[in-house]
Amino acid sequence: MYLREKFLPPIEEEKSEKYGLAKFLEGARTDVLRITTVHGIRIIFSKTAKVVERLLLILGLAVSICFFSFITWNILYICRHSPFQTFIAELHYPIYKIPFPEVTVCNLNRLNWQRYEEAKDKFMRAEHRTAPHEEVFQETLNAYDTLRFTRFDMLRNLYELFPQKLLYDLNYVNFTQVVEFMAWRCDELFSHCSWQNTTYDCCDIFTPRRSQKGACLAFNSIESEEGARMEREDPYYPRRSMGIGPSSGLKVVMHIHEAWHSPTSTQVKKGIIVMFVEPHVWGYVHREVPTSTKVWVSLSTHLHVRHNNTRIFSPSVRECVFQ
Numbered sequence: 355m356y357l358r359e360k361f362l363p364p365i366e367e368e369k370s371e372k373y374g375l376a377k378f379l380e381g382a383r384t385d386v387l388r389i390t391t392v393h394g395i396r397i398i399f400s401k402t403a404k405v406v407e408r409l410l411l412i413l414g415l416a417v418s419i420c421f422f423s424f425i426t427w428n429i430l431y432i433c434r435h436s437p438f439q440t441f442i443a444e445l446h447y448p449i450y451k452i453p454f455p456e457v458t459v460c461n462l463n464r465l466n467w468q469r470y471e472e473a474k475d476k477f478m479r480a481e482h483r484t485a486p487h488e489e490v491f492q493e494t495l496n497a498y499d500t501l502r503f504t505r506f507d508m509l510r511n512l513y514e515l516f517p518q519k520l521l522y523d524l525n526y527v528n529f530t531q532v533v534e535f536m537a538w539r540c541d542e543l544f545s546h547c548s549w550q551n552t553t554y555d556c557c558d559i560f561t562p563r564r565s566q567k568g569a570c571l572a573f574n575s576i577e578s579e580e581g582a583r584m585e586r587e588d589p590y591y592p593r594r595s596m597g598i599g600p601s602s603g604l605k606v607v608m609h610i611h612e613a614w615h616s617p618t619s620t621q622v623k624k625g626i627i628v629m630f631v632e633p634h635v636w637g638y639v640h641r642e643v644p645t646s647t648k649v650w651v652s653l654s655t656h657l658h659v660r661h662n663n664t665r666i667f668s669p670s671v672r673e674c675v676f677q
Contacts, residue, residue, distance in 0.1 A: 449594075468614050478491060
């Protein structure tokens with residue numbers, strides 16, 4: 355008796371546990387059948403259902419779950435990897451509410467060499483007014499004369515053309531200031547300017563501006579110091595056009611002044627560079643206009659706006675960087 359109680363499992367307790375588990379599962383099945391709204395679940399768990407019916411319904415349920423999972427995965431993928439949706443909000447948006455683009459113009463030869471001698475007197479020390487030092491000074495300005503952003507190989511060539519001592523001797527020269535001093539001024543490039551059929555002093559509507567093409571002049575700019583000040587003080591700046599057609603745009607007459615270019619310049623083509631950019635945009639694709647040319651440029655207006663919620667996505671996901 356002692357051995358049986360100690361080493362043999364209690365038979366009645368095992369039966370009781372199995373009965374309790376079966377009763378729990380039966381109750382769970384009954385509750386599921388009572389509250390479920392999924393078609394076919396009642397038949398699958400019904401005791402009277404045939405095997406073929408159950409297999410067909412299980413197969414249909416499995417296909418439905420797979421289809422639902424596929425759709426859900428695609429939605430998640432679109433939200434994760436393609437968070438932007440573009441749609442047309444307005445086809446007749448008033449054009450006067452859209453700022454007119456900034457028009458940036460540059461001479462292909464960025465510097466006016468009439469001021470070269472004056473620049474030497476102003477920026478070079480007397481002890482460096484020697485032929486070798488002046489040659490370094492001139493070649494450096496020649497590099498700036500046709501400089502474009504990301505193309506600094508001409509400046510790098512100076513290290514190959516001249517001894518390092520000459521370069522170190524002129525290390526005190528701030529060539530940014532020299533370029534600003536020798537850059538073309540509005541009264542040197544323009545002889546006539548009109549905006550919306552109203553004549554203006556060109557120096558009132560064009561301001562100096564640094565761009566990826568060097569020292570230029572810009573109309574309707576907010577990137578220059580003067581343009582940024584006007585945007586703060588004038589609620590109607592940047593300027594806006596009141597209509598469409600040639601009478602609603604900008605007209606200018608420009609002069610290249612080839613005689614005022616560098617005598618040792620490697621720039622063969624002569625003309626101007628024109629860029630059209632939106633406000634708050636630093637630069638865009640430029641167009642070159644040759645000399646003795648009358649050009650009309652037509653602009654089509656497309657206003658793109660973004661929802662503030664787009665900033666929650668990283669640049670790698672939204673595939674763009676906000677200016």
